[in-house]
Amino acid sequence: MADILYDLLAQSEQASSKTGSDQVSLEYLTSLSSRPLASLGTAEPQALSQSSHGLLLSLQSLSKKSHKQIIDSATHHATLSSTLPALAASTAELRNSIPKLDTEAVRFSTTFNKSSENEVLARRKKALLLSRNVERLVDVLELPTLLSTAISTAPVNYSSALDLNGHIRRLHSLYPKSPLVTSISTQSDEAMRIMAANLILSLKSPSLKLAASLRTISWLRRVLPDLESAGGGIHNKGHDSQERVLGALFLVCRLATLMTMLDALEPLRDLADQEKARQKAIGSGNAWSGGQQTERYLKRYIEIFREQSFAIVSMFRSIFPATGPGEGGAIPENEDPLEPIPPALATFPLYLVEMLLETLRLYLPTVKDQASRDSLLTQVLYCAGSLGRLGGDFGLFLATLDVGSEAEEEWVEVVKRHRALAGRLESIVGDQKKG
DSSP, rough: HHHHHHHHHHTTTTTOOOOOOHHHHHHHHHHTTTOOOOHHHHHHHHHHHHHHHHHHHHHHHHHEEEHHHHHHHHHHHHHHHHHHHHHHHHHHHHHHHHHHHHHHHHHHHHHHTSSSHHHHHHHHHHHHHHHHHHHHHHHHTTTHHHHHHHSSSOOOHHHHHHHHHHHHHHHHHHOOOOHHHHHHHHHHHHHHHHHHHHHHHTTTTTTTHEEEEEEHHHHHHHHHHHHHHHTTHHHHHHTHHHHHHHHHHHHHHHHHHHHHHHHHHHHHHHHHHHHHHHHHHTTTOOOOOHHHHHHHHHHHHHHHHHHHHHHHHHHHHHOOOOOOOSSSSOOTTTTTTSSSSSGGTTTTTHHHHHHHHHHHHHHGGGGOHHHHHHHHHHHHHHHHHHHHHOOOOOOOGGGOOOOOGGGGHHHHHHHHHHHHHHHHHHOOOHHHOOO
């Protein structure tokens, strides 16, 4: 009954299916059919009116509380008509792009494969390798700075400087084609040259002692091979050749120091030259009672010469002890037949003695006072005996001095007194040793 009534009311608009709203309508029609006809005319309109009024109040309350959400929802629903077609078009475009994306992915994996050679990959590998070893590279780059610091500190840390230089040279031997290591090795060689120059300069110190000279020569022994290799020198010259070079260097430095100390006597030498000029102006026929300034100059000159010459020769013999020649007279193969060259000390004392004798020949004739001349000659004899203890006695060369015919007997007496005094001293020393 209710279904027939519903169909008549709906006029067959939705005959194929029934929704939730249709079910409610059927239930309402079923409830109407079960009621008396009189109640439908009187009570039903009133109930519908109350229900409509309640629904109206509920809608008003809902619109008051949620009007913003309702407006936003309505706006969004209004845009759905344009958004959904755009979404469908984007989806279709994405679906059509998938084959192209797959092709590009395959091409990328083929091009940038680890087994393939690619310039971009090579650069990235180098960058990654550099990133992983950046701390090691920083340590290597700091080596020249550390070496320069060790050399420039006071006191100089020669041991650390040589250890750092040895480490740099080992790196250069392991990686000879590395530009970075080559650059660091070049800086190290320059620093070692500066250190060698400082060591050589220290050999010219006026107050150089044996202990300091031994240390300096030992450092130079370690530095010299590195300087030869850095300069492209030959390393098969042997230990003897290196010792000869260092010995000659030591003597040259000490000779420069001696010459500097003697040049410091220039004011006294100028006064002695003035006295010599006055003596020449007076002439040989007139009496000459001067020579005090010349005596002062010669006395100071001989004193410096005696101290420094003895110190030079004694330190040289302590630093470079003489070694006997090798057994057998045959010359080894690949050896220079002119070797070995005589040591520098063989001719050095002769040079010093000639320098002293030249000064005595020039200035000693100016001193005419017998006591002053005796004092100077005695001082020279002591100097000869001092060098004689080291094998450089030049007492016989003093016979070549021209002290004048009137002073020859005086010179002989001075020599006799000196020899007598030296003999007594030797006997006293011998008795003390026996006792």
